[in-house]
Amino acid sequence: MKNNKAKSFLEKESVAGVVCTLPFTLGILLFILVPMGISLYYSLCDYNILSPPEFIGIDNYLEMFTDETFFKAIGVTFFYALISVPLRLVFALIVAMLLLNTTKATGFYRAAYYLPSIIGGSVAVSILWKRMFAVDGVINQLLGVIGIETDFAWLGNEKTAIWTLILLAVWQFGSSMLIFLSALKQIPTTLYEAARVDGAGKVRQFFKITLPLLTPTVFFNLVMQMIQGFLAFTQCYIITQGKPMDSTLFYTVYMYQQSFEFKHTGYGAAMAWVMLVIVGLITLILFATKRFWVYEDGV
Amino acid sequence: MKKQLSFALAGVMAVGMLAGCGGGTGSSGSTSESSDGTVNLTFTWWGNQTRNERTQAALDLYSEQNPGVTFDPQFAEWNDYWDKLATAAAGHSLPDIVQMDYSYLEQYVSNGLLVDLTPYIEDGTINVDNVDEGILNSGKVGDGIYALCNGVNVPALLYNKTLLDEAGITIKDNMTMGEFIAVCKEVYEKTGYKTNIAYIDYFCRAYDEIIYESDSIGASQETLEAFYSLYEDGINEGWLLDPSVFAEVTVGSVEQDPMVYGSSPETMSWCFLAHSNQLTAAKSAAPEGMEIGMTTWPSADPAKSDFLKPSQFFAITVDSENPDEAAKVLDFITNSVECNNILLGERGVPISSEVSNAISENMSEDDRNIITFINEVVTPNSSTISPPAPTAASEAYNLNRNLVEKVCYGELTAAEAAQQMYEEGNEIMAG
Numbered sequence: 001m002k003n004n005k006a007k008s009f010l011e012k013e014s015v016a017g018v019v020c021t022l023p024f025t026l027g028i029l030l031f032i033l034v035p036m037g038i039s040l041y042y043s044l045c046d047y048n049i050l051s052p053p054e055f056i057g058i059d060n061y062l063e064m065f066t067d068e069t070f071f072k073a074i075g076v077t078f079f080y081a082l083i084s085v086p087l088r089l090v091f092a093l094i095v096a097m098l099l100l101n102t103t104k105a106t107g108f109y110r111a112a113y114y115l116p117s118i119i120g121g122s123v124a125v126s127i128l129w130k131r132m133f134a135v136d137g138v139i140n141q142l143l144g145v146i147g148i149e150t151d152f153a154w155l156g157n158e159k160t161a162i163w164t165l166i167l168l169a170v171w172q173f174g175s176s177m178l179i180f181l182s183a184l185k186q187i188p189t190t191l192y193e194a195a196r197v198d199g200a201g202k203v204r205q206f207f208k209i210t211l212p213l214l215t216p217t218v219f220f221n222l223v224m225q226m227i228q229g230f231l232a233f234t235q236c237y238i239i240t241q242g243k244p245m246d247s248t249l250f251y252t253v254y255m256y257q258q259s260f261e262f263k264h265t266g267y268g269a270a271m272a273w274v275m276l277v278i279v280g281l282i283t284l285i286l287f288a289t290k291r292f293w294v295y296e297d298g299v
Numbered sequence: 300m301k302k303q304l305s306f307a308l309a310g311v312m313a314v315g316m317l318a319g320c321g322g323g324t325g326s327s328g329s330t331s332e333s334s335d336g337t338v339n340l341t342f343t344w345w346g347n348q349t350r351n352e353r354t355q356a357a358l359d360l361y362s363e364q365n366p367g368v369t370f371d372p373q374f375a376e377w378n379d380y381w382d383k384l385a386t387a388a389a390g391h392s393l394p395d396i397v398q399m400d401y402s403y404l405e406q407y408v409s410n411g412l413l414v415d416l417t418p419y420i421e422d423g424t425i426n427v428d429n430v431d432e433g434i435l436n437s438g439k440v441g442d443g444i445y446a447l448c449n450g451v452n453v454p455a456l457l458y459n460k461t462l463l464d465e466a467g468i469t470i471k472d473n474m475t476m477g478e479f480i481a482v483c484k485e486v487y488e489k490t491g492y493k494t495n496i497a498y499i500d501y502f503c504r505a506y507d508e509i510i511y512e513s514d515s516i517g518a519s520q521e522t523l524e525a526f527y528s529l530y531e532d533g534i535n536e537g538w539l540l541d542p543s544v545f546a547e548v549t550v551g552s553v554e555q556d557p558m559v560y561g562s563s564p565e566t567m568s569w570c571f572l573a574h575s576n577q578l579t580a581a582k583s584a585a586p587e588g589m590e591i592g593m594t595t596w597p598s599a600d601p602a603k604s605d606f607l608k609p610s611q612f613f614a615i616t617v618d619s620e621n622p623d624e625a626a627k628v629l630d631f632i633t634n635s636v637e638c639n640n641i642l643l644g645e646r647g648v649p650i651s652s653e654v655s656n657a658i659s660e661n662m663s664e665d666d667r668n669i670i671t672f673i674n675e676v677v678t679p680n681s682s683t684i685s686p687p688a689p690t691a692a693s694e695a696y697n698l699n700r701n702l703v704e705k706v707c708y709g710e711l712t713a714a715e716a717a718q719q720m721y722e723e724g725n726e727i728m729a730g
C-alpha cells in the first residue's frame with residue numbers, strides 16, 4: 001500500500017519533469033549561477049586571491065575609467081570581433097555554396113572543412129599557428145618558394161600580429177558553414193526555376209533569392225559568433241600573450257592577467273561584468289537592427 | 300513502464316552527478332588519506348626537462364622506502380606555475396608541497412598560506428644540523444621559517460663559448476657594463492649574433508638602489524634612464540636582439556632561450572642571463588657541438604650587484620592535511636644522500652654540507668664547476684640579496700616589460716620610459 005503511494009507520487013507528470021531536468025538544473029545552479037553570484041560579490045571587493053576579499057563598493061568599476069590598458073584591450077577586442085566575425089561568415093557562406101552540389105566526395109569535404117572548428121579553439125592548434133607564423137615558420141618558407149624571400153616576423157610586428165589571430169578565427173568557419181548549408185537546402189528550388197524562366201542570372205539569383213532567404217540564418221550566426229568573438233581567449237593567450245606592445249591584448253586575456261598575475265582579482269571580476277554588459281548591449285543592438293534587414297516572412 | 304524507466308535513468312544521472320561533485324572536492328589537489336592508511340601528497344614545481352625527470356625519480360625513491368606514501372607530481376613553466384598556484388590558493392586546494400621562489404615568499408606568507416616549519420625543525424623531523432644558519436634564515440619571514448631552501452644559486456651569464464672561441468673573443472669574470480657592451484658590439488660585428496640583456500633589479504643594485512621597495516620604486520629616474528638607454532642604444536646600434544624574437548617563444552623557458560633556440564644569428568643571442576642552476580638544462584638544450592661558458596652578469600659595479608641567492612625553496616601549505624608526512628619529505632630532500640644522488644644539485648648546491656660533500660664525486664664536472672664558481676668567483680665579490688619583493692611588484696614587473704618592449708620598438712625614448720616607470724611604478728607600488 002505504502003509502496004503504491006510512493007509509486008503514484010513519482011509517476012506524477014510534474015515530479016517526473018523535475019527529476020528528469022534535475023541534472024541540468026543542478027548544473028546551472030552550481031556551475032553558473034552560484035559562480036556568477038560569487039563573481040559579482042568579488043567585483044565589489046578588494047581581493048588579491050591569496051587572502052579573503054574585503055568589501056569596497058564600486059571602486060573597481062571606477063578604476064577602469066583611468067586604466068589605459070583597459071581601453072586598449074577593449075579596442076583590440078572590438079577590432080578583432082568586428083573584422084573576424086563578418087569575414088568568417090562570408091567565408092562560411094562561400095564554402096557552403098560550393099558544397100551544396102552533391103557529388104560522391106561532398107560528405108568528405110564537409111567533414112574536412114568542419115574539422116578546424118572542432119580543433120580550432122584548442123591549445124595544440126594555437127601552438128601550431130604560432131610556429132607557422134614564426135620567422136623560420138612554414139608561412140615564410142612558402143613565401144620563399146614562390147620567390148618572396150623574407151624573414152618577416154608576423155607575430156613580432158605590431159601591425160600584423162592581430163591579423164594572424166583574425167586569420168585563425170576565419171579559418172574556423174565550420175560551424176557557421178554547416179548552419180548555412182542546412183538553410184541553403186531549405187530554399188525551394190521552384191524559386192530558382194521561376195527566376196531562371198524570368199531570365200535572372202546566377203549572380204542576380206544569389207542577391208535576390210538566396211541572400212534574402214538566408215538573412216535569418218545570417219542573423220543567428222552573426223549573434224552567436226559575435227558573442228564568441230568577444231569572449232575569445234585561448235588563441236591570444238597561447239599565440240601572442242598580448243604582444244607586441246599590447247597590440248593583440250584581448251579583453252579576456254587582460255582580465256586573466258589582472259585576476260591571476262597582478263593579483264587584482266576583484267578588478268578582474270568587475271571587468272567580467274563589464275564584458276557581460278558590453279556583449280549584452282551588442283546583442284541588443286543586433287536585435288534592434290533586425291527588422292531592417294532580416295526577412296522573416298518565411299518561404 | 301516507460302515512465303519508470305525514464306525516472307530511473309534520471310535518478311541514476313542525478314546521483315552520478317552528485318557523486319561526481321563529491322569526488323571533485325576530494326581530488327582537488329591536497330592530501331587525501333584513505334582508510335587503509337596510505338597517504339597521497341601533491342608535489343609541484345616549475346622547471347625544465349632535466350628537473351622533471353630527476354624530481355620524479357627522487358619521489359619514486361621516497362615511495363619505495365616509505366610504503367603507503369604516494370605522490371601526485373605536477374610541474375609547469377614558470378609563468379603558468381604562479382597563475383596555477385594563485386588559483387589553487389583561492390580554492391583552498393594548494394598542493395601539499397610547493398616549490399617556492401624568493402620573490403613570491405613574502406606574499407604567500409603574509410597571506411597566511413604556508414606552514415611555519417619551526418616546530419618540525421625543533422623536534423628534529425627536519426634535521427638542519429648541517430645547514431648554514433644564513434641559508435636556513437633565507438626562508439625566514441617574521442619569526443617563522445616558512446620555507447626550506449633547497450639549494451644555493453647565483454646569477455650566471457651563460458655564453459656560447461664555441462662561437463666566441465671561433466671569433467677569438469675571451470670573456471673575463473666580473474665584467475663591467477661598459478666591457479660587456481664592447482663584447483656585444485664585437486660579437487655582432489664578427490659573427491652577426493646578437494645580445495639578450497638585462498635585469499633591472501641587478502642593474503639598480505650597482506647604484507645602491509632597490510627597484511621594488513615595500514611601497515615605492517626605489518630606483519632614481521636617472522638610473523632607470525640609464526637602464527632603458529641600454530635597449531635604445533642596443534637597437535640603434537644593431538647588437539640587441541629584436542623584440543619580435545620574444546613574440547615567438549615561451550619566455551622563461553630554458554629550452555627556448557635565444558642562446559640555444561633559433562635558426563639564424565639574427566634571432567639568436569651569444570649569451571643568456573641565467574642562474575647557475577640552469578647550466579645543466581641549457582647544456583642539454585644546446586645544439587650538438589655548442590660549448591657553453593659561464594661568468595658573472597655584467598654590472599656597473601659587480602661587487603654591489605652580485606649576490607648569493609637561495610635558488611628556490613620547498614614549503615608546506617596550510618591546505619595540506621598531512622603536514623607531518625610532508626615535513627618528512629622535506630627532510631628526505633634535505634638530508635638523504637640517496638635522494639640527492641638522483642637530484643645531483645640540479646636546483647642548486649645542496650644546503651646540507653654533509654650531503655653536498657657526499658654527492659660531489661657523483662656530480663658532473665659542470666656541477667662541480669658551479670660550486671667552484673659560487674665559492675671562488677661570486678662569494679668574494681658580492682653583496683647581500685635584496686629583500687623579497689612585495690605583492691604589487693608583479694604588476695610593476697609587467698610595466699617594466701612593456702616599457703622595455705616600447706623602447707625596443709622605438710615607441711618611447713629611454714627618458715620617457717624612465718619617467719613612466721618612475722611615475723606609474725610608484726603608483727602601482729603604493730597600491
